[in-house]
Amino acid sequence: MRTMARMDNWSRKQSDQERGRREEFGASFRAKREERGLSVERAAAIIGVSADMVKLIEAGKISPEFPNLQSKIKKLDTRRKLIIA
Incomplete structure (x- = not known):
């Protein structure tokens, strides 16, 4: 029983960290x-x-590990460099 309680606490802690x-x-x-x-x-x-x-990302509902999200977001930086140049 104690093991289950520890696992529940660990799970909640992981969920809080991910959120x-x-x-x-x-x-x-x-x-x-x-x-x-x-x-x-x-x-x-x-x-x-x-x-x-985008709204879900900004609201913290989408994980940064969502497939290809990091590479897609890098397009914002690339786009800015193109505008400045």
């Missing part, structure tokens, strides 16, 4: 988007996802 990472990632993504003066819709078009997906 914290998603929320931190989402806040960082939103800050970058706003810093670049991009609307949700424009950022979505640049990285190739829906506006709803």
Whole structure:
């Protein structure tokens, strides 16, 4: 019985940590988007996802490990370099 309680605590702790990472990632993504003066819709078009997906990312509902998400987000940085050049 004690083992189950420990496992439940570990599971909750892992869930809290994952949620914290998603929320931190989402806040960082939103800050970058706003810093670049991009609307949700424009950022979505640049990285190739829906506006709803961008909203989920910013709300911390989507994990940074979501398939190809990191490489898609790098397009925002590449896009900015192209605009400046």
